[in-house]
Amino acid sequence: MTIDEQLKIIRRGTTEVIGEADIVDRIKKGQTLRVKLGVDPTAKDVTLGWAVVLRKLRDFQKLGHTACLIIGDFTAQIGDPSGKSKTRKQLTREDVLENVEAVTKQFYRILDPEKTVIYFNADWLGMMSFQDVIMLCSRYTVARILERDDFTKRLAENRPIAMHEILYPLCQGLDSVEIDSDVEIGGNDQKFNNLVGRTLMEQYGKPAQAVVLCPLLVGTDGKEKMSQSLGNYISITDTPNDMFGKTMSIPDEIIGNWFELCTDVPMEEVAEMLGEGKNPRDAKVRLAKEIVALYHSVEDADAAERYFIETFSKKVQPVDAEEVVIPSELVVEGMVNLPALIGGLGLAKSNGAAKDLITAGAVALDGEKVTEFRHELSALTGKVLKVGKHKFVKLIEG
RNA sequence: GGGGAGAUGCCCGAGUGGCCAAUGGGAACAGACUGUAAAUCUGUCAGCGAAAGCUUUCGCAGGUUCGAAUCCUGCUCUCCCCA
Numbered sequence: 001m002t003i004d005e006q007l008k009i010i011r012r013g014t015t016e017v018i019g020e021a022d023i024v025d026r027i028k029k030g031q032t033l034r035v036k037l038g039v040d041p042t043a044k045d046v047t048l049g050w051a052v053v054l055r056k057l058r059d060f061q062k063l064g065h066t067a068c069l070i071i072g073d074f075t076a077q078i079g080d081p082s083g084k085s086k087t088r089k090q091l092t093r094e095d096v097l098e099n100v101e102a103v104t105k106q107f108y109r110i111l112d113p114e115k116t117v118i119y120f121n122a123d124w125l126g127m128m129s130f131q132d133v134i135m136l137c138s139r140y141t142v143a144r145i146l147e148r149d150d151f152t153k154r155l156a157e158n159r160p161i162a163m164h165e166i167l168y169p170l171c172q173g174l175d176s177v178e179i180d181s182d183v184e185i186g187g188n189d190q191k192f193n194n195l196v197g198r199t200l201m202e203q204y205g206k207p208a209q210a211v212v213l214c215p216l217l218v219g220t221d222g223k224e225k226m227s228q229s230l231g232n233y234i235s236i237t238d239t240p241n242d243m244f245g246k247t248m249s250i251p252d253e254i255i256g257n258w259f260e261l262c263t264d265v266p267m268e269e270v271a272e273m274l275g276e277g278k279n280p281r282d283a284k285v286r287l288a289k290e291i292v293a294l295y296h297s298v299e300d301a302d303a304a305e306r307y308f309i310e311t312f313s314k315k316v317q318p319v320d321a322e323e324v325v326i327p328s329e330l331v332v333e334g335m336v337n338l339p340a341l342i343g344g345l346g347l348a349k350s351n352g353a354a355k356d357l358i359t360a361g362a363v364a365l366d367g368e369k370v371t372e373f374r375h376e377l378s379a380l381t382g383k384v385l386k387v388g389k390h391k392f393v394k395l396i397e398g
Numbered sequence: 399g400g401g402g403a404g405a406u407g408c409c410c411g412a413g414u415g416g417c418c419a420a421u422g423g424g425a426a427c428a429g430a431c432u433g434u435a436a437a438u439c440u441g442u443c444a445g446c447g448a449a450a451g452c453u454u455u456c457g458c459a460g461g462u463u464c465g466a467a468u469c470c471u472g473c474u475c476u477c478c479c480c481a
Binding site for chain 1: 425426427428429430433434435436440441442443444445446447448475476477478
């Protein structure tokens with residue numbers, strides 16, 4: 001593969017490649033690049049948003065390079081201030097370890113384990129003495145740290161910045177020094193931190209890493225960045241049907257962007273699909289199938305499409321709704337209080353919320369809208385309960 | 399170290415003794431319309447209860463009062479100005 005072809009792969013779905021010339025040099029010299037990605041173990045699920053940078057890492061692996069994952073078990077206890085207008089809550093060591101375990105398994109759905117090395121940054125950051133920390137701090141200035149726009153903004157808005165937060169970029173930069181990374185991949189919001197890595201590596205007399213920045217994937221709401229705390233996410237472990245359905249719910253404007261960041265479909269083809277006179281819905285169906293195929297299989301993608309058309313486009317009952325047993329304690333003298341059932345099954349936030357849903361006409365039994373709260377047990381069993389647009393369960397007697 | 403301001407529901411933000419489970423906006427959820435898109439209209443939005451109603455909420459802990467988000471005391475946290 002020529003250098004240009006390799007660069008085309010590297011550049012897809014990035015906003016900026018800083019130090020690209022260094023990457024080219026090192027590839028020409030035949031080096032196996034050490035490509036760093038910091039992993040913040042604050043979540044249990046790998047979302048499509050997270051997958052963007054993981055897939056970029058995989059691109060490098062495909063070109064023969066080594067992925068260096070830094071598990072931020074130490075830094076997670078500080079909390080990355082990136083994009084946050086508030087001080088993050090600090091995680092306990094147990095939380096971190098639990099998340100790490102859940103998440104590393106999911107990484108290998110994307111990454112090649114043969115070409116992946118995992119580091120824990122507590123191994124070096126946790127060993128530093130206070131004197132080491134002070135020496136580190138002496139290599140950076142307050143003014144430079146405060147250049148960072150989160151900090152600038154917070155200062156301007158009279159919001160607090162805790163001292164430990166300004167150390168976060170330094171910690172992350174030190175990771176790069178420690179593992180001698182050639183390239184660091186990061187989301188756009190990591191630019192500042194990644195650049196600190198470059199500076200720090202030079203300070204320590206090492207060649208500076210290049211930085212590859214990927215845009216942040218917008219969530220299914222089409223507004224905010226995809227994140228687990230906002231609930232606008234698709235997890236790579238979601239079922240094919242969920243993945244498909246959630247993808248179909250994204251606003252039209254972000255379809256192209258999702259193609260670029262979440263699939264390998266050539267951009268020329270994407271432009272074609274989104275051209276004049278084309279129905280964006282068709283592009284979205286293709287997108288949804290591509291995504292399902294990537295994390296499940298082509299067959300699953302086809303099945304998910306069929307399910308989607310049956311259930312939502314034609315509004316037919318799903319055949320394979322999950323079966324759920326009606327808890328016996330909810331049955332009193334043969335009667336069941338439906339709000340309590342819906343609340344109890346977690347289909348609504350609370351019994352009160354379930355009641356509101358029934359009143360709003362959002363609840364149906366075998367396709368028939370329900371208006372009553374109390375029902376005979378016999379009138380419920382064997383029926384498909386629908387709550388809202390896309391929650392279905394089949395009720396079974398306990 | 400000195401002086402000043404402030405802490406209200408997911409967020410912003412009204413409310414200064416009873417009419418406050420707390421105005422308004424945003425977010426979210428649901429219904430109609432759709433393409434599980436957008437826009438629009440409507441409804442809901444502390445918990446429990448079929449309901450009457452009950453319980454818990456206005457930084458934290460006490461107190462005054464028949465009655466407190468509102469008054470008093472102490473505490474915690476944050477911001478601003480000066481050093």
